[in-house]
Amino acid sequence: VAGAGNSKLLRVLRGEALEVPPVWMMRQAGRYLPEYRELRARAGSFLDLCYTPELAEEVTLQPIRRFGLDAAILFADILLLPHALGQELSFSEGEGPRLAPVVADRQALGRLRPIDEMRETLAPVYETVRRLARSLPADVPLIGFAGAPWTVASYMVAGQGTADQGPARCWMYRDAEGFERLIELLTEATIVYLAAQIEAGAQAVMLFDSWAGSLPPERFVRYVIEPARRITAALARAWPQVPVIGFPRGAGVMYEVFAHETGMAAVALDTAVPLDWARRALRGVALQGNLDPMVLVTGDPELSRMARRIVEALRGVPHVFNLGHGITPDADPRNVELLLRAVRG
Numbered sequence: 192v193a194g195a196g197n198s199k200l201l202r203v204l205r206g207e208a209l210e211v212p213p214v215w216m217m218r219q220a221g222r223y224l225p226e227y228r229e230l231r232a233r234a235g236s237f238l239d240l241c242y243t244p245e246l247a248e249e250v251t252l253q254p255i256r257r258f259g260l261d262a263a264i265l266f267a268d269i270l271l272l273p274h275a276l277g278q279e280l281s282f283s284e285g286e287g288p289r290l291a292p293v294v295a296d297r298q299a300l301g302r303l304r305p306i307d308e309m310r311e312t313l314a315p316v317y318e319t320v321r322r323l324a325r326s327l328p329a330d331v332p333l334i335g336f337a338g339a340p341w342t343v344a345s346y347m348v349a350g351q352g353t354a355d356q357g358p359a360r361c362w363m364y365r366d367a368e369g370f371e372r373l374i375e376l377l378t379e380a381t382i383v384y385l386a387a388q389i390e391a392g393a394q395a396v397m398l399f400d401s402w403a404g405s406l407p408p409e410r411f412v413r414y415v416i417e418p419a420r421r422i423t424a425a426l427a428r429a430w431p432q433v434p435v436i437g438f439p440r441g442a443g444v445m446y447e448v449f450a451h452e453t454g455m456a457a458v459a460l461d462t463a464v465p466l467d468w469a470r471r472a473l474r475g476v477a478l479q480g481n482l483d484p485m486v487l488v489t490g491d492p493e494l495s496r497m498a499r500r501i502v503e504a505l506r507g508v509p510h511v512f513n514l515g516h517g518i519t520p521d522a523d524p525r526n527v528e529l530l531l532r533a534v535r536g
């Protein structure tokens with residue numbers, strides 16, 4: 192039977208090992224595509240692109256049309272959630288995101304907007320999901336997403352991206368109880384946000400914990416594992432058939448605890464994870480990953496060799512082919528064609 196319920200992605204996320212894995216790429220819509228750059232220039236700003244449903248829909252569809260990938264991911268950003276909670280958000284060219292005022296202590300928590308008022312800001316995102324549920328090809332499922340509480344907190348506290356998440360780590364050591372309140376608020380907000388995306392038509396969701404690797408093990412359990420478990424459990428109660436993919440980037444050996452204790456259907460592996468280890472240690476979940484995105488800049492012969500090696504290393508286990516992190520703006524779209532040929536044969 193045709194349809195997204197029987198799509199390759201959803202079959203693998205339900206635990207099936209396929210001869211040829213489904214393929215999609217983190218950040219598959221973005222600046223490496225000329226058609227994206229053109230639309231972004233017309234939209235004016237990145238935020239206008241995210242909050243204009245016709246444009247966000249179109250940008251989501253661009254890589255599907257051009258390459259025939261096996262899944263689409265909603266075009267949005269993990270920082271729309273703090274924006275909806277009342278922080279001002281801007282993306283200035285070449286400088287990255289800015290959030291203000293910073294939420295750096297427990298007093299600042301009181302200045303955030305209540306969770307049930309997020310919809311005012313996020314309604315266009317849900318409209319984008321509804322449109323995509325209608326416009327995507329029947330066999331291409333839509334993945335909704337959110338940032339995980341720890342990673343989103345690291346931006347809210349610093350007001351911008353940081354190499355070491357220093358400000359959030361300092362707060363959590365100075366005032367663990369206050370910091371935990373931020374994590375709990377974000378856990379609740381993320382459940383509401385992902386639930387609304389599923390209601391609007393997302394068929395799987397992904398939780399991006401891009402900075403999971405900066406926490407010591409006991410804090411990793413409290414701020415990465417615990418929230419992930421609560422989010423997955425809350426969604427499973429209402430939508431047991433909707434798989435959740437977790438991406439605790441940089442988790443190292445903690446990937447094992449993450450895979451076994453969060454209830455995720457799949458874990459996304461970063462580039463550094465050895466696949467023979469993952470195959471043995473992460474049984475019971477589907478594995479997504481983990482090509483170094485830099486070979487999409489440099490091309491063959493390494494690109495095809497490494498892609499085929501990943502397919503072979505995960506043969507016989509449920510595997511979704513992807514990158515170990517997002518595709519970069521200097522990637523060559525022709526290399527994506529080479530990648531698809533290497534994976535699909």
Ligand code: 1CP
Binds near residue numbers: 270401
């Ligand atoms: O056009 C532009 O210049 C904006 C570049 C851009 C894009 C295309 C940003 C700014 N965000 C996005 C889209 C985006 N972000 C998606 C869309 C779907 C897709 O095609 O994959 C997704 C899933 C994200 C997720 C995201 N945003 C993460 C988690 C994944 C990761 O890459 O680690 C993070 C950390 C962000 C924050 C963010 N947004 C944008 C930038 C440049 C950053 C990183 C900022 C920093 O830490 O310095």
